[in-house]
Amino acid sequence: MPRKLVTNFKVEYLQVLDNSGNADEELMPRLSSEQIKELYELMVLVRVFDDKAYNLQRQGRLGTYLQVKGQEASQIGSAYALDKKDWIFPSYRESGALITRNHPMYMLLLYWSGDSRGLESPEGLNNFPITITVGTQIPQGTGVAWASKILKEKVVTMIYFGEGATSKGDFHEGLNFAGVFQVPAVFICQNNGFAISLPREKQTASETIAQKAIGYGIKGIQVDGNDVFAVYKAAKEAVDKARKGKGPTLIECITYRLGDHSTADDSSKYRPKEEVLEWQKKDPIGRLERYMLKNKLLNDKNKKVITEKSTEKVEKAVEEYEKVAPPQPEDMFKYTYAQMPDKLQEQMKDLKGE
């Protein structure tokens, strides 16, 4: 009777840029100086936006908001690997990915102020509406990718979620389908350490999130999620592979949520300050800055200009957002069905007191 090793798996980890700003030349993805600057500008813009949104909430000018802070490299590095016609499925923390995908910032603010007009993806952009329930977007993204395959369109779908979502059935069913039907999808798991208060080690006994891909027969890779080059490289490889019809990939970005879960949360209740301070030292923006300063892609002067320009853009978005007139109550009824049924016509009249 045999008792033997049937199979053996390995999980790859990728880091290109260390925390001091030194890049591994061999691993460095193909990015022009312009592209590196663009990535940096996006990261700064997202940080400025994120801080502003947080402050607006504190001032009572915005509703509950979920900060990106600390995850800029994971979001921007991944979304940057997509083509315009590709799809993204953002969860609630993906302001960074959405801004990279040209979702207008004033619309994001509008959404987080309780106005559905902020969710409407501009024509020509396949940004799926932000998903609030955890993980449910995963099988839907698989379905969009599956349709692209059936329709023979060379379009890729990128689906975002956190490590908490990997405990949900939707993750399992979505990734299993993706594997069985070999759909052109890239699954970006931002493992930011916490699902509200639950730490990563209590979320799953699995050593890595990336290895979960193995169970679905798809490629999984773990990357330093605070290293924009590593994230971009893994994402670009996965996107190219998907576009060639060679199947889906799960990318686990190891990162850290520097802020609270949301503006309604107080993370000091469940994690020590020292841990947050440790991760602040690994801030993805600082890391890229150090690389750029070393490589003469940035100096103190243009760094200042970039920050000022970002602030200007964000302030303009805030202005635009605050100028938007309140939504009309008819809006509740207008989009429920393609054609408004009689009962909704009646209820709308009822609301107006007609």
Next chain:
Amino acid sequence: MAILNIVQAINLALKQEMKKDKTIILLGEDIGKNGGVFRVTDGLQKLYGEERVVDTPLSEIGIVGSAIGMAVNGLRPVAEIEFSGFLYSPFDQIISHAGRLRTRSRGRFSCPLVIRVPYGGGIRGLELHCESPEAILAHTPGIKVVVPSGPYDAKGLLISAIRDPDPVIFLEPLRTYRVVKEEVPEKEYTVPLGKANIVKEGTELTVISWGAMLKYTQEALSKTNYKAEIIDLRTISPVDTETIVNSVKKTGRCVIVHEAPRTCGLAAELIAQINEKALLNLEAPVERVTGFDVPYPLYKLEGYYLPDEKRILRAVEKVMKF
């Protein structure tokens, strides 16, 4: 014209629509090679290939979730949920997503998908194979709920459901799948969603039912001499209030028969509509004959659970003699 049962009529509708519209994809458990556990999709994989008639993993959230994505991205998926009790698992996908997507994206994205589910009891089925969840679905905004009672409507309603721009849950009456037979034209036709059918005109009493219960309601009424107007609701959501109210205004009396549990069942909503719009025409309180507020029983007791001739006639007499 061929005499078909409901299973054959649905098969014909799928076959014809798929020929016409290449974006229609069928997906579900055992629907391809096996032709579905009830054989509704028999022969379709052979005809249209494995890419359009897809045997999926055993995964209802995967089926409905990916069908939503397919619909968003230009296909017309028709998903099959194998048994009614298996529909509860993807409810989150249906309620939180399929029904909300048009609203959430303000019309930018929509979800024209059909979810076919064999539903209802009376077949000595296993546990959770005989559910009647139509009221839960009707309570959910953004989706439509359709229940055919016979082969002619099954074909015409399914074609309308597939062509509809919104998500449609298509509940197929399991108990009468092969029992009710009628002429079904080979040629293409549609039966509109949202329109009830007056199966038999009458002046003394309105009786409303749908799905498998319609047949048993009709049989019970045939034992009386009352001139009953029998209405087959056909679409559960949005419901055709106009037809019901007009009928009750004419007859002044009404009985509603459904096999789903009573509390917050669809009859409750219909009675509310009648009270709002035809209260002064009523000669008697509206009676409802329904399943009970208990989990659907194992099959040795299902005969007691399902509305039967005795209970239907008792309600009819109560309303007529009030």
